[in-house]
Amino acid sequence: MTIRIDTQTQNIEVHKYYAGTVIIVCFLAIVFQAFLNKFSPAFQLFELPLLVVIYFGLSRRNSVTGILLGAVVGILQDGISHAHIGFYGIAKAFIGYLASSIGARLDTEHPIARFILTFLFFHVHQVIVATTDRLLLEQPDRFFSVHLLLSSIINAAIAVFLFAGLDRLRKQ
Amino acid sequence: MDVTSRQRPLVLLVAVILAQVLLLAFQIKRERDVSLVRVWSAELITPLESAGTYVMSKIAGVWTGYIGLRHTEVENQKLSAQVAQLKLRNQQLEGQAAEATRLSKLLAFRQENASVQMVPAEVIGASADSSSHTIFINRGERDGLKRNMAVITPDGVVGRVYDVLAHVSQVLLVTDKESGVGALLADTRAHGVVNGSGETLLRMDYVRGEEKVTVGEKILTSGEDRIFPKDLLVGTVASTKPGLPFQTVEVEPTAHIDRLEEVLVLETLQSLVSQPVAVSNSAAAPQNQLAGETNLPVNSKPAATASSKPPQKKPVVPKPEISKPPEAKSPNLSKKPDESVAVPDVSSIATPTSTTSSQASLPPTEPPANSSSPAGTNPAASSPAQLAPAQSKSDATKPGAAKPAAPKKKPDTTAKPPATKPPGPGTNPSGPGI
Numbered sequence: 001m002t003i004r005i006d007t008q009t010q011n012i013e014v015h016k017y018y019a020g021t022v023i024i025v026c027f028l029a030i031v032f033q034a035f036l037n038k039f040s041p042a043f044q045l046f047e048l049p050l051l052v053v054i055y056f057g058l059s060r061r062n063s064v065t066g067i068l069l070g071a072v073v074g075i076l077q078d079g080i081s082h083a084h085i086g087f088y089g090i091a092k093a094f095i096g097y098l099a100s101s102i103g104a105r106l107d108t109e110h111p112i113a114r115f116i117l118t119f120l121f122f123h124v125h126q127v128i129v130a131t132t133d134r135l136l137l138e139q140p141d142r143f144f145s146v147h148l149l150l151s152s153i154i155n156a157a158i159a160v161f162l163f164a165g166l167d168r169l170r171k172q
Numbered sequence: 173m174d175v176t177s178r179q180r181p182l183v184l185l186v187a188v189i190l191a192q193v194l195l196l197a198f199q200i201k202r203e204r205d206v207s208l209v210r211v212w213s214a215e216l217i218t219p220l221e222s223a224g225t226y227v228m229s230k231i232a233g234v235w236t237g238y239i240g241l242r243h244t245e246v247e248n249q250k251l252s253a254q255v256a257q258l259k260l261r262n263q264q265l266e267g268q269a270a271e272a273t274r275l276s277k278l279l280a281f282r283q284e285n286a287s288v289q290m291v292p293a294e295v296i297g298a299s300a301d302s303s304s305h306t307i308f309i310n311r312g313e314r315d316g317l318k319r320n321m322a323v324i325t326p327d328g329v330v331g332r333v334y335d336v337l338a339h340v341s342q343v344l345l346v347t348d349k350e351s352g353v354g355a356l357l358a359d360t361r362a363h364g365v366v367n368g369s370g371e372t373l374l375r376m377d378y379v380r381g382e383e384k385v386t387v388g389e390k391i392l393t394s395g396e397d398r399i400f401p402k403d404l405l406v407g408t409v410a411s412t413k414p415g416l417p418f419q420t421v422e423v424e425p426t427a428h429i430d431r432l433e434e435v436l437v438l439e440t441l442q443s444l445v446s447q448p449v450a451v452s453n454s455a456a457a458p459q460n461q462l463a464g465e466t467n468l469p470v471n472s473k474p475a476a477t478a479s480s481k482p483p484q485k486k487p488v489v490p491k492p493e494i495s496k497p498p499e500a501k502s503p504n505l506s507k508k509p510d511e512s513v514a515v516p517d518v519s520s521i522a523t524p525t526s527t528t529s530s531q532a533s534l535p536p537t538e539p540p541a542n543s544s545s546p547a548g549t550n551p552a553a554s555s556p557a558q559l560a561p562a563q564s565k566s567d568a569t570k571p572g573a574a575k576p577a578a579p580k581k582k583p584d585t586t587a588k589p590p591a592t593k594p595p596g597p598g599t600n601p602s603g604p605g606i
Contacts, residue, residue, distance in 0.1 A: 063181025071188045075195075084199040086192035093192065097185045136196055136208065 057099025070096025
């Protein structure tokens with residue numbers, strides 16, 4: 001179901017989803033990510049939890065839910081990895097906030113917009129992760145790498161199709 | 173939307189991020205397994221504590237530096253007095269420590285020469301004038317001392333006993349003009365006589381001009397004067413002046429003549445085993461030692477009195493009885509020697525002043541008149557010095573015998589070989605009294 005909010009500046013569409021949809025989708029994203037990594041290291045290029053956080057942030061356009069969703073997804077992701085709890089939670093919480101803020105101002109339904117935004121969010125995510133790594137863990141993590149570039153392009157491409165599929169879960 | 177509504181997501185973002193950062197801080201460990209949250213807490217709080225401590229110390233400093241200074245002056249005076257007392261006490265302790273060091277050295281020397289009978293003594297005084305070099309020691313006749321007993325320290329020869337009183341004795345130092353010691357060079361074994369010159373340096377006479385004497389060469393006693401045992405360290409060559417027929421050799425005494433505090437008085441002529449440069453002397457029986465030291469026939473005559481005896485006057489000396497040397501004595505300067513220890517018979521002590529015997533080892537040229545005898549003073553060139561009181565008295569009663577002279581009086585030494593003199597009554601026909 002789409003709700004139009006008329007503001008003085010623009011019309012913003014806030015999409016709603018069926019009960020439990022957000023939670024289940026986020027949970028499945030984490031499970032698939034862990035499942036795929038088992039088969040091949042190449043699947044480590046995928047970042048499904050981050051894609052989910054970006055999608056719901058852009059769609060819901062609610063900063064509070066974006067922050068909380070990103071934090072929860074990040075903490076869950078830390079829980080099944082070797083990283084300290086909260087490591088990815090910080091980055092995804094910020095991405096959730098950023099995505100919801102941008103989604104409230106821009107039209108993010110077009111595939112090209114989604115591709116570009118996803119590409120950019122991936123880099124922002126890496127900057128936050130590297131900053132956290134350097135400040136708290138004192139590890140010399142890189143802000144940019146070829147792996148990141150490749151990963152962001154692949155995930156941006158996946159996002160175009162994944163977001164189109166998740167659009168079907170919206171309440172009509 | 174109002175401002176509060178717009179800021180709410182930002183506040184929530186900050187809160188969520190802070191919460192996760194805090195969560196990380198509990199998990200991450202820094203050096204020495206300290207969690208990050210503790211590190212942050214300490215880094216956050218300790219500067220405040222340091223600042224607070226600094227401020228409090230300044231406040232306390234104002235109190236103690238100004239308000240609390242009322243009693244400082246009194247305390248300062250008390251502490252100054254205490255410091256002065258401690259300094260004085262420290263000086264006393266340093267003196268005692270130095271004395272202990274000297275006494276331990278003396279004890280070690282005595283223990284190494286336990287078979288040699290010696291009496292430790294403390295220097296209690298010196299001569300009143302600068303022309304004579306004598307000291308007084310706190311041992312006398314009652315301690316078993318006799319005239320012409322050798323006085324040494326572990327460093328070297330000091331002098332000989334000149335006058336013996338009941339409880340004290342006067343010692344003629346080797347630096348005195350009337351002192352003489354039969355000596356030889358350690359390397360070349362050339363014999364000579366070390367005489368005092370009234371100054372710190374000694375003079376070794378009768379060293380042939382062609383003898384090679386090197387500066388620093390050690391000079392030992394030859395034992396020919398029958399006062400000092402053989403191979404005692406006298407000094408080292410300080411300088412030489414060539415000359416004919418004799419060269420002049422200046423000797424620096426090894427014993428610290430100018431700062432004597434404790435000395436040892438040898439009651440026998442038995443050689444010491446622990447001499448710095450001495451040729452090793454076996455601890456032979458005294459009779460063998462006496463016979464072997466000077467290569468001269470054993471003189472059975474007792475020692476005559478020291479100074480100013482005419483050489484031709486020889487006392488009758490019975491055959492020496494060799495007695496077993498007593499046990500070593502502890503260096504207790506305040507006590508008399510152990511009276512239970514057998515004191516060797518006087519006759520066993522070699523007689524000094526055998527100028528004839530010493531002259532036998534001297535170059536053929538007759539030494540100049542009025543020179544001090546190599547026997548370390550005096551007289552009776554051919555007559556042995558007598559250490560026994562009875563015999564000294566007999567010497568004094570002999571006609572023409574010079575009475576024990578004052579320290580300044582030079583002995584009359586005539587350097588005539590014993591063979592030329594007719595033996596006196598009771599004298600040893602084999603030679604001069606040695």
